[in-house]
Amino acid sequence: MELLSLLTLLLLAIASNEACQVQSSSSETTDWWQTAQFYQIYPRSFKDSDGDGIGDLNGITSKLEYLKDLGVTAAWLSPIFKSPMVDFGYDISDFFDIQPEYGTLKDFRALIKRAKELDLKIVLDFVPNHSSNESEWFQKSVKREKGYEDYYVWHDGKVNSTTGKREPPTNWLQYFRGSAWEWNDQRQQYYLHQFAVQQPDLNYRNPLVVEQMKRVLRYWLNEGVSGFRCDALPPLFEVLPDGDGQFPDEVVSGSTEDEEDRDYLTTTYIENQPETIDMVYQWRTVLDDHKRIYGGNSSVLLIETYSPAWFTMQFYGNRSTEGAHLPFNFNLITVMEQKGISASNVQEAIDLWLKNMPAGRTPNWVLGNHDKRRAASRYGKEHIDGMNMLVMILPGVSVTYQGEEIGMTDGEISWEDTVDPWGCNSNPDIYEQYTRDPERTPFQWTGGTNAGFTNGSTTWLPLAADYETINVEKELSDGVSHLKIYKQLVALRRSSKTLQNGSTKYQTLSEDIFVVQRSLTKSATIVLVINFGSVAKIVDLSQFDKNRTESLLLLIGSIDSTKKKGTRYDPKSLSLDPSEALVLTSE
Ligand SMILES: *[C@@H]1O[C@H](CO)[C@@H](O)[C@H](O)[C@H]1NC(C)=O
Ligand SMILES: *[C@@H]1O[C@H](CO)[C@@H](O)[C@H](O)[C@H]1NC(C)=O
Ligand SMILES: *[C@@H]1O[C@H](CO)[C@@H](O)[C@H](O)[C@H]1NC(C)=O
Numbered sequence: 247m248e249l250l251s252l253l254t255l256l257l258l259a260i261a262s263n264e265a266c267q268v269q270s271s272s273s274e275t276t277d278w279w280q281t282a283q284f285y286q287i288y289p290r291s292f293k294d295s296d297g298d299g300i301g302d303l304n305g306i307t308s309k310l311e312y313l314k315d316l317g318v319t320a321a322w323l324s325p326i327f328k329s330p331m332v333d334f335g336y337d338i339s340d341f342f343d344i345q346p347e348y349g350t351l352k353d354f355r356a357l358i359k360r361a362k363e364l365d366l367k368i369v370l371d372f373v374p375n376h377s378s379n380e381s382e383w384f385q386k387s388v389k390r391e392k393g394y395e396d397y398y399v400w401h402d403g404k405v406n407s408t409t410g411k412r413e414p415p416t417n418w419l420q421y422f423r424g425s426a427w428e429w430n431d432q433r434q435q436y437y438l439h440q441f442a443v444q445q446p447d448l449n450y451r452n453p454l455v456v457e458q459m460k461r462v463l464r465y466w467l468n469e470g471v472s473g474f475r476c477d478a479l480p481p482l483f484e485v486l487p488d489g490d491g492q493f494p495d496e497v498v499s500g501s502t503e504d505e506e507d508r509d510y511l512t513t514t515y516i517e518n519q520p521e522t523i524d525m526v527y528q529w530r531t532v533l534d535d536h537k538r539i540y541g542g543n544s545s546v547l548l549i550e551t552y553s554p555a556w557f558t559m560q561f562y563g564n565r566s567t568e569g570a571h572l573p574f575n576f577n578l579i580t581v582m583e584q585k586g587i588s589a590s591n592v593q594e595a596i597d598l599w600l601k602n603m604p605a606g607r608t609p610n611w612v613l614g615n616h617d618k619r620r621a622a623s624r625y626g627k628e629h630i631d632g633m634n635m636l637v638m639i640l641p642g643v644s645v646t647y648q649g650e651e652i653g654m655t656d657g658e659i660s661w662e663d664t665v666d667p668w669g670c671n672s673n674p675d676i677y678e679q680y681t682r683d684p685e686r687t688p689f690q691w692t693g694g695t696n697a698g699f700t701n702g703s704t705t706w707l708p709l710a711a712d713y714e715t716i717n718v719e720k721e722l723s724d725g726v727s728h729l730k731i732y733k734q735l736v737a738l739r740r741s742s743k744t745l746q747n748g749s750t751k752y753q754t755l756s757e758d759i760f761v762v763q764r765s766l767t768k769s770a771t772i773v774l775v776i777n778f779g780s781v782a783k784i785v786d787l788s789q790f791d792k793n794r795t796e797s798l799l800l801l802i803g804s805i806d807s808t809k810k811k812g813t814r815y816d817p818k819s820l821s822l823d824p825s826e827a828l829v830l831t832s833e
């Protein structure tokens with residue numbers, strides 16, 4: 247019933263082209279994370295301090311001032327923990343230690359200290375679903391050492407009645423192609439791995455595991471981090487086995503013919519189980535307890551989930567229990583991936599979040615991460631300013647993946663140079679569909695040797711080809727640049743009461759034009775207009791808001807815009823070039 251009404255709401259939202267009005271949040275006070283500007287650092291590719299071609303903690307510390315200068319208020323770091331780097335840090339062998347090639351605990355403390363001096367919050371990546379198979383926990387579990395017997399999801403498998411041979415317990419598929427079960431000779435059982443073979447799934451039905459992972463959270467809170475971004479939540483729990491200890495098979499989904507691809511089967515039993523929601527609530531309690539005991543600011547919980555809205559929204563919490571502060575909103579990525587970029591698809595992505603979000607919660611907007619092609623490549627270079635404007639003008643929190651602020655594009659990486667397991671588990675004909683290397687190329691600081699990423703002679707992944715024209719140094723000195731636009735947007739977001747507290751109205755006008763208006767009593771109204779089309783258009787904004795008759799002042803224009811900042815424009819006939827995006831104000 248509840249699901250049905252949600253669905254109806256969704257369909258209504260998609261069908262109507264009416265302007266949508268969302269009131270401002272009614273929360274009493276604003277906590278730091280509610281108006282935060284988050285920035286994702288992929289440590290391996292951000293800045294190398296010692297010339298080995300691999301980014302590291304000291305590199306990050308040396309660039310914290312850059313973040314401060316951008317106006318960013320919090321950074322979340324992809325995993326920096328000890329790891330054999332099969333999945334570049336998402337395969338952790340020691341959750342309590344730093345990867346040596348990234349630095350030491352001392353370096354980490356220096357990073358936290360410098361961040362505090364600059365009033366930047368540091369959030370760590372928490373990877374709860376699995377460890378590395380090199381983890382001591384896994385080694386002990388293989389040997390059935392006391393206390394570790396059920397740390398992972400072990401199973402005898404099945405015997406095929408025709409062939410008499412042993413087979414995996416189910417047909418379940420991993421994310422990185424192929425079976426999610428691996429035979430372990432030593433223990434003489436299969437183990438579950440929803441990601442790579444080297445990433446065995448932890449068993450959350452074991453209270454010892456649950457407690458161990460809470461220890462991980464407490465350990466890093468004590469080191470002064472401001473919270474966690476939790477990785478890969480959908481596959482945390484699997485369905486409970488039946489009375490005989492058997493798991494059910496998934497059925498063929500019909501969405502691809504490729505039998506190795508995870509999408510070949512449904513994921514009914516291996517994703518989005520109700521116990522996962524409750525676990526997030528438990529982690530929230532760990533964070534809140536820490537604050538209650540030690541004082542200080544709130545620690546934040548961000549959740550990575552590509553789940554449907556009915557599941558995702560539950561992470562926020564329910565009537566009696568608080569959950570994640572921010573379940574990441576990937577709709578601006580996923581809707582456009584499926585349908586392409588257009589004003590109505592942008593509207594659909596926004597509706598999908600705002601119309602499903604429980605009252606009083608904080609929305610958030612994400613354009614990219616280290617798993618998705620770079621925003622400028624995915625949306626088209628001509629749309630990067632418009633998309634950056636969108637996530638900063640919409641209400642709530644916005645998250646930038648390193649490089650989006652300068653318009654970095656995907657690198658081109660040959661099959662021979664491919665290192666991502668998702669790419670490597672495929673073949674030379676199809677790897678480009680799977681590999682995530684293109685969006686992980688080194689950050690482009692300068693147009694000089696190795697883009698200023700390293701003083702060494704090599705880089706762990708090749709540089710993207712356009713680093714001589716797309717880099718921080720050049721964009722800081724150019725009169726107009728993506729970087730300067732980004733900085734103006736962050737500054738506006740931080741200074742404007744309307745953007746922090748105002749109500750929101752948005753609409754698709756004349757197919758290619760998307761408008762967002764933020765208003766607050768006694769404060770200047772802010773209007774964003776984007777032309778997603780490839781022809782020039784004349785827009786009448788009084789169509790959108792009858793009251794919008796006074797001229798509007800231009801605050802920020804996209805990089806190719808020929809309009810002058812500080813000039814007034816008639817809202818009843820505003821001309822927009824192809825891909826042009828403008829931020830205007832009533833002041
Ligand atoms: C937003 O509103 C809340 C309460 O309504 C208030 O505490 C907060 O100071 C306001 N923030 C700004 C920037 O106006
Ligand atoms: C790289 O080399 C330059 C020039 O020799 C030097 O100024 C800089 O400090 C070095 N940077 C790092 C991170 O080693
Ligand atoms: C981890 O798994 C890989 C792939 O099966 C295997 O080659 C390696 O030996 C394993 N490592 C350990 C320490 O078990």
Ligand SMILES: *[C@@H]1O[C@H](CO)[C@@H](O)[C@H](O)[C@H]1NC(C)=O
Pocket residue numbers: 406407408409413
């Ligand atoms: C048993 O093995 C045969 C041959 O590999 C296969 O076709 C069949 O699907 C298997 N049966 C089951 C129940 O898995």
Ligand SMILES: *[C@@H]1O[C@H](CO)[C@@H](O)[C@H](O)[C@H]1NC(C)=O
Pocket residue numbers: 523524527564565566567
């Ligand atoms: C909220 O979630 C908690 C923890 O999962 C559960 O015990 C409780 O029954 C839920 N409350 C409501 C009102 O749904």
Ligand SMILES: *[C@@H]1O[C@H](CO)[C@@H](O)[C@H](O)[C@H]1NC(C)=O
Pocket residue numbers: 278365542543
């Ligand atoms: C809490 O956060 C605010 C805003 O970032 C900061 O200025 C303040 O120093 C922090 N307080 C503590 C105790 O860390």
Ligand SMILES: *[C@@H]1O[C@H](CO)[C@@H](O)[C@H](O)[C@H]1NC(C)=O
Pocket residue numbers: 791792793
């Ligand atoms: C337009 O102005 C009228 C009268 O001042 C006001 O009542 C109404 O709420 C305004 N409408 C919008 C959409 O701002």
Ligand SMILES: CC(=O)N[C@H]1CO[C@H](CO)[C@@H](O)[C@@H]1O
Pocket residue numbers: 333336337373441477478550615616617
């Ligand atoms: C966006 C993101 O963090 N993706 C990660 C999800 O989890 C898997 C396994 O830990 C990683 O490979 C992804 O990079």
Ligand SMILES: [Ca+2]
Pocket residue numbers: 294295296297298299300301302347
């Ligand atoms: Ca290094």
Ligand SMILES: [Ca+2]
Pocket residue numbers: 375440447448481482483484
């Ligand atoms: Ca799992």
